[in-house]
């Protein structure tokens with residue numbers, strides 16, 4: 001459904017001595033299969049939106065090639081656009097008509113008959129909890145309502161390939177959960193392929209079959225959330241033994257199946273790969289060595305641990321930065337055609 005090879009996008013900013021070249025996307029390869037839900041994750045400025053804009057034909061790649069739904073993004077942009085739904089990060093521009101009319105017009109642009117567009121639009125309004133807002137102008141909607149209207153616009157023509165750029169940013173928890181459900185159902189009931197960017201680790205974890213992590217314009221990882229977590233960090237097993245004289249034995253047994261074992265009083269901790277598989281035999285092993293446990297806890301690594309291991313930086317820091325900067329006006333990027 002999506003194939004990209006060596007995608008590059010450079011921007012030139014500033015003039016004279018301040019002139020600078022930014023390699024926003026720096027050689028990206030991607031393969032997304034039909035029916036897959038892929039979460040595209042990365043900190044602010046990593047190149048997510050720029051990649052999406054190239055895949056959706058809004059930006060011509062500086063180098064590299066990509067096909068989307070079987071069409072070349074440079075040579076067949078019209079066919080690409082007809083085959084996809086796109087919900088951009090900045091949202092749709094509205095003309096000042098009623099929300100419902102905007103949606104119907106948008107559907108008709110894609111060749112839908114008016115009646116079909118009305119039916120589908122009303123169904124989407126209901127699903128995305130916009131009931132009663134058909135005859136409201138978008139400018140008089142709340143931020144969250146407008147965001148959901150963006151999603152309706154992106155889905156009106158029933159696309160089987162959907163690009164969503166940070167779809168739930170700015171939504172309250174209930175609206176987020178509702179949109180998650182809808183994204184899930186795009187796949188389950190429509191067999192749609194979904195490519196979504198997000199800052200929210202839990203969102204990527206919950207929705208995506210596969211996570212692709214981008215950092216400084218390059219893909220640094222691509223796998224299921226479970227595999228990524230297992231590869232780079234391992235699960236943390238945290239034991240508390242009943243008496244001090246059992247610490248050494250417990251540390252030795254945990255060390256035999258894991259690594260980075262450390263002790264702290266009666267606590268023994270270490271990382272193991274796939275704790276679910278090895279912990280039962282560890283428990284038997286400790287039992288037969290006469291070790292009595294007061295407690296055992298297994299902590300699964302998070303996607304943030306994965307990102308930290310891969311890049312040395314925390315995704316959460318990027319999120320925190322975004323939260324504080326998102327209160328002002330959206331950052332204006334210098335557009336270089």
Ligand SMILES: Nc1ncnc2c1ncn2[C@@H]1O[C@H](COP(=O)(O)OP(=O)(O)OP(=O)(O)O)[C@@H](O)[C@H]1O
Pocket residue numbers: 011012013022023024025042043044045046047048049050051089333334335336
């Ligand atoms: N039109 C532009 N002109 C100049 N620089 C740009 C332009 N668009 C993006 N950039 C720069 O390219 C880099 C990648 O930006 P991009 O918006 O793709 O990142 P992102 O991962 O989507 O970030 P965010 O999560 O903040 O949306 C950033 O350094 C950004 O400042």
